[in-house]
Amino acid sequence: MKLFADLYTALDETTKTSLKTEALTTYFAAAPPADAVWAIHFLIGRRPKRLIETRKLVEWAIAEAGVPPWLFDESYQAVGDLAETISLLLPDPQYSTDLPLHYWVEERLLPLARWEDDRRRESLVSAWREMNDSQRFVWNKLITGAFRVGVSQSLVVRALAQVSGVAAPVISHRLMGDWQPSPEFYTRLIARESEDADVSRPYPFFLAYPIEGSVDQLGDISEWQIEWKWDGIRSQLVRRNWRTFIWSRGEELVTERFPELEALGALLPEGTVIDGEILPWRGGHPLPFAQMQRRIGRKVLGPKILADVPVVILAYDLLEWNGRDIREQPIEERRAKLAALTDSTRDSGRLILSPVVTPASWEDLTALRRESRDRKVEGFMLKRHGSPYRVGRRRGDWWKWKIEPFSIDAVLLYAQPGSGRRASLFTDYTFGVWDGDKLVPFAKAYSGLTDDEIRKVDAFVRRNTIEKFGPVRSVKPELVFELAFEGIQRSPRHRSGIAVRFPRIARWREDKPAAEADSLETIRALLPPG
Amino acid sequence: MKPLLEVTPDGLYCAQGDFYVDPWCPVERAVITHAHSDHARPGSKRYLTSAPGVGVLRARMGSDACIEAVAHEDTLDIGGVRVSLHPAGHILGSAQVRLEHAGEVWVVSGDYKIERDRTSEAFEPIRCHTFVTESTFGLPIYRWRPQPEVFSQINSWWRGNQTAGKASVVFAYSLGKAQRLIAGVDPSIGPIFCHGAVQKMNEVYRESGVPLPATLYAGDAERGYDWSRALIVAPPSCNGSIWMRKFHPASTAFASGWMRVRGTRRRRSLDRGFALSDHADWPGLLGAIEATGAQQVLVTHGYRAPLVKWLGEHGLEARTLETRFENEEETD
Ligand SMILES: [Zn+2]
Numbered sequence A: 001m002k003l004f005a006d007l008y009t010a011l012d013e014t015t016k017t018s019l020k021t022e023a024l025t026t027y028f029a030a031a032p033p034a035d036a037v038w039a040i041h042f043l044i045g046r047r048p049k050r051l052i053e054t055r056k057l058v059e060w061a062i063a064e065a066g067v068p069p070w071l072f073d074e075s076y077q078a079v080g081d082l083a084e085t086i087s088l089l090l091p092d093p094q095y096s097t098d099l100p101l102h103y104w105v106e107e108r109l110l111p112l113a114r115w116e117d118d119r120r121r122e123s124l125v126s127a128w129r130e131m132n133d134s135q136r137f138v139w140n141k142l143i144t145g146a147f148r149v150g151v152s153q154s155l156v157v158r159a160l161a162q163v164s165g166v167a168a169p170v171i172s173h174r175l176m177g178d179w180q181p182s183p184e185f186y187t188r189l190i191a192r193e194s195e196d197a198d199v200s201r202p203y204p205f206f207l208a209y210p211i212e213g214s215v216d217q218l219g220d221i222s223e224w225q226i227e228w229k230w231d232g233i234r235s236q237l238v239r240r241n242w243r244t245f246i247w248s249r250g251e252e253l254v255t256e257r258f259p260e261l262e263a264l265g266a267l268l269p270e271g272t273v274i275d276g277e278i279l280p281w282r283g284g285h286p287l288p289f290a291q292m293q294r295r296i297g298r299k300v301l302g303p304k305i306l307a308d309v310p311v312v313i314l315a316y317d318l319l320e321w322n323g324r325d326i327r328e329q330p331i332e333e334r335r336a337k338l339a340a341l342t343d344s345t346r347d348s349g350r351l352i353l354s355p356v357v358t359p360a361s362w363e364d365l366t367a368l369r370r371e372s373r374d375r376k377v378e379g380f381m382l383k384r385h386g387s388p389y390r391v392g393r394r395r396g397d398w399w400k401w402k403i404e405p406f407s408i409d410a411v412l413l414y415a416q417p418g419s420g421r422r423a424s425l426f427t428d429y430t431f432g433v434w435d436g437d438k439l440v441p442f443a444k445a446y447s448g449l450t451d452d453e454i455r456k457v458d459a460f461v462r463r464n465t466i467e468k469f470g471p472v473r474s475v476k477p478e479l480v481f482e483l484a485f486e487g488i489q490r491s492p493r494h495r496s497g498i499a500v501r502f503p504r505i506a507r508w509r510e511d512k513p514a515a516e517a518d519s520l521e522t523i524r525a526l527l528p529p530g
Numbered sequence B: 001m002k003p004l005l006e007v008t009p010d011g012l013y014c015a016q017g018d019f020y021v022d023p024w025c026p027v028e029r030a031v032i033t034h035a036h037s038d039h040a041r042p043g044s045k046r047y048l049t050s051a052p053g054v055g056v057l058r059a060r061m062g063s064d065a066c067i068e069a070v071a072h073e074d075t076l077d078i079g080g081v082r083v084s085l086h087p088a089g090h091i092l093g094s095a096q097v098r099l100e101h102a103g104e105v106w107v108v109s110g111d112y113k114i115e116r117d118r119t120s121e122a123f124e125p126i127r128c129h130t131f132v133t134e135s136t137f138g139l140p141i142y143r144w145r146p147q148p149e150v151f152s153q154i155n156s157w158w159r160g161n162q163t164a165g166k167a168s169v170v171f172a173y174s175l176g177k178a179q180r181l182i183a184g185v186d187p188s189i190g191p192i193f194c195h196g197a198v199q200k201m202n203e204v205y206r207e208s209g210v211p212l213p214a215t216l217y218a219g220d221a222e223r224g225y226d227w228s229r230a231l232i233v234a235p236p237s238c239n240g241s242i243w244m245r246k247f248h249p250a251s252t253a254f255a256s257g258w259m260r261v262r263g264t265r266r267r268r269s270l271d272r273g274f275a276l277s278d279h280a281d282w283p284g285l286l287g288a289i290e291a292t293g294a295q296q297v298l299v300t301h302g303y304r305a306p307l308v309k310w311l312g313e314h315g316l317e318a319r320t321l322e323t324r325f326e327n328e329e330e331t332d
């Protein structure tokens, strides 16, 4: 635990990538496999299911700290982070601990989920008494499921590659899939040669950056394979050992959610991995994404919802063919093989080759892009001819060229403190728009402001609070922000009757008074017909 | 009976003796707890301060200010009020002001710190009926680690930077904290350079008889000087300024009680925060208040409301005192 807490401190103390990598390699070089594997697990953002109710955790911390509940609340207000507040309030440790991370996780953390309250409490309190400030902080973060530290998966991969001498893409690939945090897994992860034991394992997704500057800077249009950018669930369909696995981009195994696609897998040859987009689809067109959300929301998929919201895979790419990793082959060759597969499964109607468009010029493409919304796509994907299928988000070979987002002006109504780096600042906002002479909450947004602007908004919130509801404050409706978002649809679940996708703050409209913010009526006009 | 001190537009006023304690406007007669700018403001006719604090107060108020010293063991009679000054342990010369009139005793703490250090006289608890206390860090999240532990963190950060070929720039309030820091680090590690504002106060401390290790003025170093072995002590306002450029590559740190909370460190984009404070922490405040035996406690500075509520729940008459001792983060 000490090594891991030191690692956390080192990562937390710097914003420089080189120092973070150094801290990671130092850690992995020193940690035993049984610990290192848990460290990876947490660092790349995997977290245990809810272990304990926050209310109970707070109650026990309050008792151990010997402060009245109101003083705990005051302290939390000042700190802005629950895990940190608890670790700062607890009395100094009575012992110290040399027990390793895997002990703490396997014997003390995960069992919390199944223990009775008495045992949970006893275990937590004795853990606190053994840990110093930084260990407690990390421990509390793990318990509350809020463990976050500014390292990306690729940084972890880079450090592991440095320590083990195994190429980064190999590590990255081995980290995909449904692995258990065991010492054996860690040993396989950094082994020079390894049998790929996990048949379900997908490949790391190749992700595109948005295009920078104008498209005609990309050279001759004929050098590019251009596809529509679909708005569904980016996924990989893996067919190996006569079994089918469907992975979402969030590395979640979602096979059970899509029985019709699992059936499709049975039509594919052994050793096939397809990268594509799962879309709700009927009559050659995508259904609104809300339909998909309706389907995803269901615990049980009955025949009615399966019939109402059928799904297909729009196939973008072929990564594995006849059991061979073909990601290094040029895109044309991969697409030719993919086309053969979509042809051979045409009767199922579930696997559709992502169509390419072949305009003669960038101007023609620009014109075509205007049809995006009507076609229910988000714009284009541009893929350079001859390019391999790379790992992670890379510039150069693939670009996305999305249509401009929608935008509206909305008024700040509620604010609450963020987490992590922004714990002591109000950074999470709810915005409203006019409905007659009232403002109705319309969207939440967290990102988009500069640090400087965040500080100003924070000061405004503190000075203009009307009411407090727990950590949430309602504020005088004065500040106007331009919000951008990608999609819009009707939603009976929202008070405004409207739900938007990926809302974010485009800019602060300091020039606009609240009265000039947009109304629900203006926003309804953006809704797709029907 | 009329209270011994009242908040007036000019500051805390003692009508019985016709003088002010730490007034925020120019007055005839000002009794000063210590030379920080939120307590000692220029323009008053006569200042009274503790004998060890004359040098620092003069440095702040200017050479023509009229400053009288009173030794810690002496008692003055000002208009029938017995006035004496007692060490507050905050910075060099910082004092608690004890007022006695008609059997009633009040003590104004000014800013204070319980832990001893080499650069100020040790805090002395004084029995009184009414205690005017600061509460800069009036929340139980503020508990200081023992000084040797903090200084060993600072020393090892400095050494680590030397190994990495980086300058070590530590921000510290130029009066008080900077000198305590300089007196506390291990000067055998490397040279200590100071910003002009800090260096000026170092001289005042030395002249007042506080020994400090040798320090150099950062502006005197020749061009192209290799800073990688140096510790540079600068006021917090230098963080992010162009003055910092010459030390590149550098690791930055801030020595302040506020650094106890991770968010305050991260917000300033500092590499390190050392929770070294010249104020009392929560247990320090509670202990000091109890030691006075005061029944009435008036609270100024920082997190007032929680401390007032806590004291009220523990049987004391406590309320906040609206002063203009506005303690910004920089003052610790
Ligand atoms: Zn002070």
Ligand SMILES: [Zn+2]
Binding pocket: B036, B038, B039, B110, B111, B301, B325, B327, B331
């Ligand atoms: Zn002060």
